[in-house]
Amino acid sequence: MKKIVYAVAGIAAAALVGSANAGTLEDVKARGVLKCVVSEGLAGFAFPDDQGNWSGFDIDFCRATAAAVLGDGQKMEAVTSTGKTRFTKLNAGEGDVLWRNTTVTFSRDVGVKLTFLGVNYYDGQGFMAKKDMGVTSALELDGASVCIQTGTTTELNLADFFRSNGMTYEAIPVDNAAEARECYQSGRGDVMTTDASGLSAQRSAMVDPDAHVVLKEIISKEPLGPAVRQGDDAWGDVVRWVLYATITAEELGITSANVNTIGNETNNPEIMRFLGLEGNQGAELGLDAEWAKRIIAQVGNYGEIFERNIGVNTPLGIERGVNALWTNGGLQYSPPFR
Amino acid sequence: MDQVAASPSQDRSQFRRLFYNKEVRSVFFQIVTVLGVCALIAYIGMNMLTNLEAVGKELSFSFLGAPAGYDITFQPFVSYSPTETHFRAAMVGLSNTLLVAVTGIILATIMGFTLGVMRLSRNFLISRLSQAFIDFTRNVPLLLHIFFIYGIVINVLPKPKQAEGLADSFFLTNRGLYAPKPIFEEGAWLVLVALIVAIGASIFIQRWAKARQIATGQIFPVFWTCVGLIVSLPIIAFFISGMPISFDFPKLKGFNFKGGFILRPEYLALWFALSYYTSSFIAEIVRGGILAIHKGQREASLALGVTPNRTLQLVIIPQALPLIIPPLASNYLNLTKNSSLAIAIGYYDIVATLGGISLMQTGKEVETMFLVLTCYLVLSLIISGSMNFLNSRLQLKSR
Numbered sequence: 001m002k003k004i005v006y007a008v009a010g011i012a013a014a015a016l017v018g019s020a021n022a023g024t025l026e027d028v029k030a031r032g033v034l035k036c037v038v039s040e041g042l043a044g045f046a047f048p049d050d051q052g053n054w055s056g057f058d059i060d061f062c063r064a065t066a067a068a069v070l071g072d073g074q075k076m077e078a079v080t081s082t083g084k085t086r087f088t089k090l091n092a093g094e095g096d097v098l099w100r101n102t103t104v105t106f107s108r109d110v111g112v113k114l115t116f117l118g119v120n121y122y123d124g125q126g127f128m129a130k131k132d133m134g135v136t137s138a139l140e141l142d143g144a145s146v147c148i149q150t151g152t153t154t155e156l157n158l159a160d161f162f163r164s165n166g167m168t169y170e171a172i173p174v175d176n177a178a179e180a181r182e183c184y185q186s187g188r189g190d191v192m193t194t195d196a197s198g199l200s201a202q203r204s205a206m207v208d209p210d211a212h213v214v215l216k217e218i219i220s221k222e223p224l225g226p227a228v229r230q231g232d233d234a235w236g237d238v239v240r241w242v243l244y245a246t247i248t249a250e251e252l253g254i255t256s257a258n259v260n261t262i263g264n265e266t267n268n269p270e271i272m273r274f275l276g277l278e279g280n281q282g283a284e285l286g287l288d289a290e291w292a293k294r295i296i297a298q299v300g301n302y303g304e305i306f307e308r309n310i311g312v313n314t315p316l317g318i319e320r321g322v323n324a325l326w327t328n329g330g331l332q333y334s335p336p337f338r
Numbered sequence: 339m340d341q342v343a344a345s346p347s348q349d350r351s352q353f354r355r356l357f358y359n360k361e362v363r364s365v366f367f368q369i370v371t372v373l374g375v376c377a378l379i380a381y382i383g384m385n386m387l388t389n390l391e392a393v394g395k396e397l398s399f400s401f402l403g404a405p406a407g408y409d410i411t412f413q414p415f416v417s418y419s420p421t422e423t424h425f426r427a428a429m430v431g432l433s434n435t436l437l438v439a440v441t442g443i444i445l446a447t448i449m450g451f452t453l454g455v456m457r458l459s460r461n462f463l464i465s466r467l468s469q470a471f472i473d474f475t476r477n478v479p480l481l482l483h484i485f486f487i488y489g490i491v492i493n494v495l496p497k498p499k500q501a502e503g504l505a506d507s508f509f510l511t512n513r514g515l516y517a518p519k520p521i522f523e524e525g526a527w528l529v530l531v532a533l534i535v536a537i538g539a540s541i542f543i544q545r546w547a548k549a550r551q552i553a554t555g556q557i558f559p560v561f562w563t564c565v566g567l568i569v570s571l572p573i574i575a576f577f578i579s580g581m582p583i584s585f586d587f588p589k590l591k592g593f594n595f596k597g598g599f600i601l602r603p604e605y606l607a608l609w610f611a612l613s614y615y616t617s618s619f620i621a622e623i624v625r626g627g628i629l630a631i632h633k634g635q636r637e638a639s640l641a642l643g644v645t646p647n648r649t650l651q652l653v654i655i656p657q658a659l660p661l662i663i664p665p666l667a668s669n670y671l672n673l674t675k676n677s678s679l680a681i682a683i684g685y686y687d688i689v690a691t692l693g694g695i696s697l698m699q700t701g702k703e704v705e706t707m708f709l710v711l712t713c714y715l716v717l718s719l720i721i722s723g724s725m726n727f728l729n730s731r732l733q734l735k736s737r
């Protein structure tokens with residue numbers, strides 16, 4: 001029912017609200033609050049604490065955007081959505097930007113009419129099984145019952161994977177991370193599938209995380225990134241360069257600890273430009289000169305965001321892996337601030 | 339001059355007369371209302387088109403022909419694989435909606451009538467039990483009933499590996515109810531023919547018995563004769579044709595049972611929760627219908643020496659049905675529409691397929707939702723149309 005209500009509300013909103021397409025940057029500034037479409041709750045990525053304060057990897061990027069645009073990372077509002085309602089909500093203007101572990105795909109970019117602005121997490125779809133089942137490879141899953149979050153790319157990958165390997169399965173569609181856990185833990189499903197990062201998050205939320213194993217096969221590419229409505233290039237530029245700012249800061253060695261002092265100690269012109277001490281990059285974006293500096297001061301660089309929310313010292317315990325900087329053999333790479 | 343001056347005032351008085359004419363005024367306001375509603379719909383429609391255009395989308399149903407790409411595990415009627423189209427996927431969803439609606443209506447009616455009659459029983463325990471069940475069921479939201487039943491099914495029932503079968507052919511697990519599946523071999527058509535013949539004969543016997551009763555007053559045991567025919571004829575045919583039906587038994591292989599016939603827990607939970615929830619409303623309707631018949635009718639019938647059972651059958655129910663059917667129809671409609679809650683527990687109905695996964699994969703919110711709405715509208719119109727027809731047939735005809 002919830003789904004229908006949302007979908008109908010989405011249509012009604014699309015029908016009644018005037019076009020909120022152009023000038024999102026001005027809208028956000030006038031409103032004084034940034035609305036981010038986020039997940040309904042996924043440990044490490046976006047989840048509310050008992051006081052209702054949101055935190056997580058995606059939330060931090062939302063805060064970074066708010067810090068850049070509004071000067072304060074706290075001026076954000078989480079618009080929760082399921083896998084199925086996220087694009088409707090974004091396109092209907094209920095949110096300004098989507099930071100919700102969303103895979104960039106052709107059909108979403110072209111068909112759903114979104115503009116994707118880079119990749120903040122390189123992921124791939126995997127399977128999690130109970131250790132005592134003795135399964136070590138996804139190729140042993142013939143005939144298994146699989147818990148899967150509906151409305152995601154994983155649904156299509158799953159069908160492709162089993163078909164191409166000549167195996168059968170039973171899909172049990174669920175709506176969000178909590179229901180997926182219920183499906184898997186009750187034994188209704190033998191395995192759970194989603195992005196590998198999501199599996200780590202799910203495992204950390206279980207009673208006995210060590211009783212479960214993430215199988216070694218990664219069956220798809222899942223580049224997760226932010227998206228905005230198509231046709232608002234100025235706003236898209238802001239979100240894109242917020243993401244790049246966090247990556248560039250890590251590359252340049254700018255952290256939340258030294259962001260206030262490094263400007264005086266260095267004569268690296270890229271750092272000077274980044275901090276707004278030279279040039280007028282902020283003004284060209286429609287922001288002030290210290291936009292990037294505020295991101296790092298309030299939220300931190302990419303590495304800090306990663307380690308704080310999902311890194312090896314968190315319950316999720318994810319290694320940087322392909323999400324390391326390109327200088328360290330990873331894929332995270334930002335175009336230069338020039 | 340006079341004429342010139344007179345004519346506007348004459349016009350005005352004519353206009354005033356029109357204004358004060360009740361009929362003209364009511365027609366005028368009806369036209370204004372219709373125009374207003376049309377204008378509002380047109381405004382919303384135009385606004386939607388403008389906004390769709392602003393995000394670069396166009397209204398088009400061509401996505402229905404594109405490959406769907408996702409799997410549907412529950413497809414008892416329409417065969418489907420991920421390479422087939424979104425339209426086909428929608429058909430699977432529609433057939434699943436129909437399945438749960440039709441089976442739900444049947445079970446809800448049986449349970450509802452039973453509960454309603456129990457509620458009127460003079461036996462204190464039976465009547466109170468029925469009342470307690472009705473009160474509990476009616477006063478808890480349906481969604482919670484569905485979660486409750488589904489939670490029981492998947493958490494309490496054993497996993498396939500621990501499941502103990504009944505005669506090694508029926509297994510109740512948290513993956514569903516497994517049963518042997520009949521396989522029709524050559525010659526099985528004879529059994530089907532026998533079944534059809536038996537049903538035809540039953541209808542004939544019923545008419546003949548009625549005619550005989552009217553002519554001679556003798557009563558023929560129609561019900562048991564018909565049951566006997568419908569059960570025995572196909573069995574005789576089965577043995578005559580050399581037992582052409584074999585059974586495929588479910589076997590535990592790897593993770594799950596393979597083979598056999600399976601009712602999945604999502605279907606079971608939805609079907610059962612929808613049925614008993616709706617049955618509590620039907621029970622109250624049945625009770626109300628029966629209570630509305632004046633007790634003099636019953637007393638008169640008993641005084642004539644008619645047995646209590648026949649009194650209920652021939653006197654009370656025929657008078658109560660016309661009162662029961664219209665509210666019954668609206669409960670059937672509710673059950674059908676409530677089946678869209680399927681999505682909460684992952685049953686692949688029309689909302690989950692076309693209005694859910696297809697919507698997400700294609701981004702066609704307006705088109706898919708329009709089609710889903712149309713499906714429900716058509717289903718509801720069919721149900722209410724047939725119930726109206728039934729009602730007009732069962733109306734008491736005053737002679």
